[in-house]
Amino acid sequence: MMLDLLWLVPALPLAGFLVLVLGRGSLPRPVVAAVGVGSVGVAALIALLVAIAFLSAPPPGSAYTQVLWTWVDVGGFAPQAALYLDPLSLVMMLVITIVGFLIHLYSSEFMADDEGYGRFFAYMNLFVAAMLVLVLADDLLFLYLGWEGVGLCSYLLIGFWYRDPANGYAARKAFVVTRVGDTALIIGLFLLFATLGTLDIQELMQRAEQQWPPASGFAVAAAALLLGGALGKSAQLPLQTWLPDAMAGPTPVSALIHAATMVTAGVYLIARTHVLFELAPIVQSAVAIIGALTLLLAGFSALAQSDIKRILAYSTISQIGYMFLALGAGAWSAAIFHFMTHAFFKALLFLAAGAVILSLHHEHDIFRMGGLKERLPVVYWSFLIGSASLASLPLVTAGFYSKEMILWETWASGSAGGVLWAAGLIGAFITAVYIFRAVFIVFFGEAKTAIGHRPGYVMIVPLVVLSVFSVIGGFVELPPSLGHVPLFSELLAPSLPRDLAPEPAAGAQLVLLLVTSAVSLLGIYVAYRRFLQDARPFEAAAGAPAATTLQRLWFEGWGFDRLYDRLFVRPFMRTAQANRNDVVDAFYEGVALANRSLHHLLSWTQTGRVRWYAAGIAAGAAGVVALAVYG
Amino acid sequence: MEAAFYIAAAVAVFATLMVITRLNAVHALLYLIVSLLAVAVIFFVLGAPFAAALEVIIYAGAIVVLFIFVVMLLNLGEAAVAQERSWLNPRLWAGPALLSLILLIELAYLMLAGPEEVVTSTTPTGPKEVGIVLFGPYLLAVELAAMLLLAALVGAYHLAQRDERDGGL
Amino acid sequence: MAVLPTEYGLLLAALLFALGLLGVLVRRNIIFMLMSVEIMLNAAGLAFIVAGARWGQADGQIMFILILTLAAAEVAVGLALILQMYHRLATLDADAVSGMRG
Numbered sequence: 001m002m003l004d005l006l007w008l009v010p011a012l013p014l015a016g017f018l019v020l021v022l023g024r025g026s027l028p029r030p031v032v033a034a035v036g037v038g039s040v041g042v043a044a045l046i047a048l049l050v051a052i053a054f055l056s057a058p059p060p061g062s063a064y065t066q067v068l069w070t071w072v073d074v075g076g077f078a079p080q081a082a083l084y085l086d087p088l089s090l091v092m093m094l095v096i097t098i099v100g101f102l103i104h105l106y107s108s109e110f111m112a113d114d115e116g117y118g119r120f121f122a123y124m125n126l127f128v129a130a131m132l133v134l135v136l137a138d139d140l141l142f143l144y145l146g147w148e149g150v151g152l153c154s155y156l157l158i159g160f161w162y163r164d165p166a167n168g169y170a171a172r173k174a175f176v177v178t179r180v181g182d183t184a185l186i187i188g189l190f191l192l193f194a195t196l197g198t199l200d201i202q203e204l205m206q207r208a209e210q211q212w213p214p215a216s217g218f219a220v221a222a223a224a225l226l227l228g229g230a231l232g233k234s235a236q237l238p239l240q241t242w243l244p245d246a247m248a249g250p251t252p253v254s255a256l257i258h259a260a261t262m263v264t265a266g267v268y269l270i271a272r273t274h275v276l277f278e279l280a281p282i283v284q285s286a287v288a289i290i291g292a293l294t295l296l297l298a299g300f301s302a303l304a305q306s307d308i309k310r311i312l313a314y315s316t317i318s319q320i321g322y323m324f325l326a327l328g329a330g331a332w333s334a335a336i337f338h339f340m341t342h343a344f345f346k347a348l349l350f351l352a353a354g355a356v357i358l359s360l361h362h363e364h365d366i367f368r369m370g371g372l373k374e375r376l377p378v379v380y381w382s383f384l385i386g387s388a389s390l391a392s393l394p395l396v397t398a399g400f401y402s403k404e405m406i407l408w409e410t411w412a413s414g415s416a417g418g419v420l421w422a423a424g425l426i427g428a429f430i431t432a433v434y435i436f437r438a439v440f441i442v443f444f445g446e447a448k449t450a451i452g453h454r455p456g457y458v459m460i461v462p463l464v465v466l467s468v469f470s471v472i473g474g475f476v477e478l479p480p481s482l483g484h485v486p487l488f489s490e491l492l493a494p495s496l497p498r499d500l501a502p503e504p505a506a507g508a509q510l511v512l513l514l515v516t517s518a519v520s521l522l523g524i525y526v527a528y529r530r531f532l533q534d535a536r537p538f539e540a541a542a543g544a545p546a547a548t549t550l551q552r553l554w555f556e557g558w559g560f561d562r563l564y565d566r567l568f569v570r571p572f573m574r575t576a577q578a579n580r581n582d583v584v585d586a587f588y589e590g591v592a593l594a595n596r597s598l599h600h601l602l603s604w605t606q607t608g609r610v611r612w613y614a615a616g617i618a619a620g621a622a623g624v625v626a627l628a629v630y631g
Numbered sequence: 632m633e634a635a636f637y638i639a640a641a642v643a644v645f646a647t648l649m650v651i652t653r654l655n656a657v658h659a660l661l662y663l664i665v666s667l668l669a670v671a672v673i674f675f676v677l678g679a680p681f682a683a684a685l686e687v688i689i690y691a692g693a694i695v696v697l698f699i700f701v702v703m704l705l706n707l708g709e710a711a712v713a714q715e716r717s718w719l720n721p722r723l724w725a726g727p728a729l730l731s732l733i734l735l736i737e738l739a740y741l742m743l744a745g746p747e748e749v750v751t752s753t754t755p756t757g758p759k760e761v762g763i764v765l766f767g768p769y770l771l772a773v774e775l776a777a778m779l780l781l782a783a784l785v786g787a788y789h790l791a792q793r794d795e796r797d798g799g800l
Numbered sequence: 801m802a803v804l805p806t807e808y809g810l811l812l813a814a815l816l817f818a819l820g821l822l823g824v825l826v827r828r829n830i831i832f833m834l835m836s837v838e839i840m841l842n843a844a845g846l847a848f849i850v851a852g853a854r855w856g857q858a859d860g861q862i863m864f865i866l867i868l869t870l871a872a873a874e875v876a877v878g879l880a881l882i883l884q885m886y887h888r889l890a891t892l893d894a895d896a897v898s899g900m901r902g
Contacts, residue, residue, distance in 0.1 A: 633803070633804055636804060636808075636809075640808075640812050643812070643816065644812075644815060644816070644819070647816055647819045647820070647839055648819060650823065650835060650836075650839065651819060651820075651822060651823035651826070651827065651832070651835075651836060651839075656829070656831055656832070659832060659835060660835070663835060663838070663839070666839070666842075667842065670816075670842060670846055673809075673812070673846065673849075674846075674849050676804075677804070677809065677849055677850060677853040678853050679849050679852065679853060679860065679861050679864075681861055682845075682849050682860075682861045682864050682865075685864070685865065685868060686842075686845075686868075689868055689872065690838075690842065690868060690871070693872065694838065694871060694872055694875050695838075697875055697876070697879060698831070698834075698835065698875070698879070701831070701879045701882065701883065702831060704883070705831075705883075705886055705892070707892075711829075711892075714829075715829060718827075718828040718829070719826070719827075719828075723826055724822075724826055726825075727821075727822050727825030727826050728822060730821075730825065731818040731819070731821045731822040731825070732818070734818055734821065735814055735815065735817075735818040738814040738817075738818075739811060739814060742807050742810045742811060742814065743807055743811075745807075747805065749803055749804070749805060749806070754856065756852070756853075756856070756857070756858045756861060760858045761858045761861050761862065761865075763858075764857075764858040764859065764862055765858075765862055765865070769862050772862070772866055776865075776866055776869040776870075779869060779870065779873050780869060780872070780873055782873070783872070783873030783874070783876045783877050784876070786876075786877045786880070787876040787877050787879070787880040788880075789880075790877065790880040790881055790884055791879075791880035791883045791884060793887060
């Protein structure tokens with residue numbers, strides 16, 4: 001059966017990793033590239049075959065489990081390492097392998113001059129393997145293994161150019177901040193196991209539904225802890241500070257890990273354990289609120305950045321905020337839909353930005369770029385298509401359909417739907433502004449830096465493929481007012497609950513659609529006026545003092561780094577300094593000291609005089625005899 | 632016959648007291664001889680003539696004589712007596728006397744605690760009986776004693792050597 | 801034909817032993833210390849003889865012989881050491897040989 005090949009999908013990249021690790025330094029570059037890119041490529045192929053088999057002949061319950069082995073068997077706790085394939089994990093798997101393959105292909109040329117070529121592909125393969133384990137895991141323990149694995153690879157790849165201490169710092173920052181989330185996650189896992197007795201996800205969902213009444217303490221606690229884990233990995237408020245700094249890694253890393261896949265692990269986790277969140281409406285509302293706040297915060301920050309990758313980083317935070325908003329509003333499949341389209345256009349944007357950076361000799365500052373429209377045409381069109389998708393240009397882009405779906409389902413959800421929708425709408429406006437700001441500044445105007453390396457075929461093919469996806473990827477789910485093609489949500493129906501209980505009227509939906517379209521076009525127009533027509537785009541309004549303060553605040557990501565420094569880092573460092581001599585050690589030192597003192601005391605009895613020793617013997621004898629007499 | 636025992640015991644105790652309180656080494660040694668002779672008398676009274684003879688011949692006759700030889704060899708003289716006087720002040724006796732007293736009392740208690748015993752000396756155990764037992768069951772002990780004496784001989788010879796070179800015995 | 805309680809003999813031995821011990825503890829001159837040790841050994845021998853007489857066996861005397869042998873050997877070696885000490889340190893003070901102090 002084709003589905004039996006499922007285990008190969010995570011296994012092949014893992015094998016690639018092992019080959020590259022063992023042969024590191026001694027394998028020639030073409031071989032390294034073949035192994036690194038090929039392993040993910042073959043995995044993508046097999047994933048496609050598995051998908052075709054799954055869709056053409058769905059297994060019972062639309063779920064297929066493949067048990068690999070049993071981890072441990074201790075006192076009734078016998079977790080198995082098993083892969084679970086249902087529509088949700090199928091979608092995730094396809095996106096990870098296909099987008100991953102394209103990025104690997106791209107990086108075989110991008111990283112060609114780097115001395116750590118083999119190391120790079122080893123880490124990337126390990127990452128893909130870990131991510132696939134994460135999405136295909138049957139139980140939360142196995143998922144956590146993948147979770148930790150991607151965290152590790154993120155650290156390794158952010159700090160890839162380790163010779164620069166700043167990169168190491170960024171890697172450590174990423175690791176520590178996500179660690180905070182991971183701790184919450186593991187506590188949540190402990191709680192779930194302690195109360196429900198299993199970590200197998202489907203089992204868990206059933207037992208939770210049976211045993212926990214809605215809004216019970218356990219459900220809220222468990223959901224909140226899982227949310228904590230998701231916040232760390234997905235860089236949402238308050239743990240979003242690591243992602244902009246993570247841009248210190250090579251661009252393909254940013255594309256794969258910090259745009260398309262790892263940062264969406266939180267979204268996947270929440271979607272997977274949706275039962276828990278439905279049992280804890282408070283937490284689900286919190287998800288939505290956090291999503292809304294984050295998307296606004298990050299959007300404003302993206303407006304003020306000058307490093308092209310940081311713009312895209314903040315954009316990622318913002319778009320994941322949209323996904324969280326959807327999850328919180330109960331628009332489950334909308335969130336996954338947006339994940340898919342986001343993976344396409346964000347990876348595209350990063351790869352195109354990477355091509356720009358590479359051709360301008362690793363220049364990141366957009367104000368030193370310019371006039372690349374004619375000189376790098378393929379890159380320009382890729383970036384433009386990606387930006388259009390991000391800004392949800394109406395009708396022709398994938399991003400439009402997914403963002404539209406989120407917005408109107410948010411509007412139609414509960415009482416606060418309107419407020420959240422408004423936040424999403426403002427976010428859409430700002431998105432259009434900041435991304436087209438980048439487009440106009442980077443590609444239009446006069447050239448400020450000379451072109452060096454032109455991207456070759458190996459880099460252009462992924463750009464083209466992703467551009468195509470960014471356009472047609474949305475056509476699998478058309479909203480009711482435009483033909484109502486619910487292919488995607490139908491696909492995900494077995495895995496996720498229905499998005500909306502009663503479908504609102506097509507008329508209301510059409511109005512909302514028009515509003516969204518208008519907003520995005522308005523944003524593009526504003527950017528055009530401000531950044532293309534205006535002679536000196538940046539310095540003009542920057543003269544006003546308020547604008548400068550606001551701009552600085554947004555540039556620093558709303559001052560979160562400084563806040564955390566004051567709140568956590570400095571007190572910790574102060575305590576560590578105060579405990580320099582290790583208070584606990586004093587106890588052991590005390591033991592040694594007591595010993596020495598006792599020794600010193602007793603050495604006074606060693607006078608060296610014979611009579612003294614004789615007296616000692618006599619006294620001892622008297623004592624012993626006394627004992628014998630009276631004892 | 633018991634009177635002999637008591638008188639000899641008194642002499643022995645007195646002589647021993649003298650030994651430990653004298654300032655002149657030779658005087659002390661002479662008192663020691665007296666003490667040993669008194670003890671020999673006690674042995675005789677107790678029916679151990681052979682032991683009494685040995686006490687006189689070996690203990691008083693050889694060991695103490697050895698002591699006297701060494702004392703003469705050291706040629707101590709008046710300075711030594713003065714030194715002894717300075718070293719022996721009455722206050723010094725308090726602690727050790729107490730300790731010895733305690734030990735003595737304990738031993739006495741132990742000894743007097745058992746049932747009444749009597750000793751007879753009807754058949755003195757003569758040299759013949761001692762010889763038979765000595766070279767019978769205690770043969771090994773004899774051999775060991777011989778080896779001990781050999782070791783003492785060699786050791787004494789070696790330890791008393793005067794080395795003209797620096798350091799080292 | 802003497803009839804003597806054994807305790808008296810042992811008491812005498814204990815008394816002599818205690819006196820010998822006193823001598824060891826008090827005297828500073830090493831020769832006197834050695835003499836006092838001899839007294840103690842003699843007292844131990846006396847105790848053995850008394851015990852042997854009580855049981856009417858020769859074993860007490862045998863032990864006494866062995867003790868005697870021991871005392872002889874010990875005096876020989878001890879006096880040799882005293883000579884050596886006098887040769888090196890020009891004194892017979894027992895407190896002078898406190899090199900093992902501490």
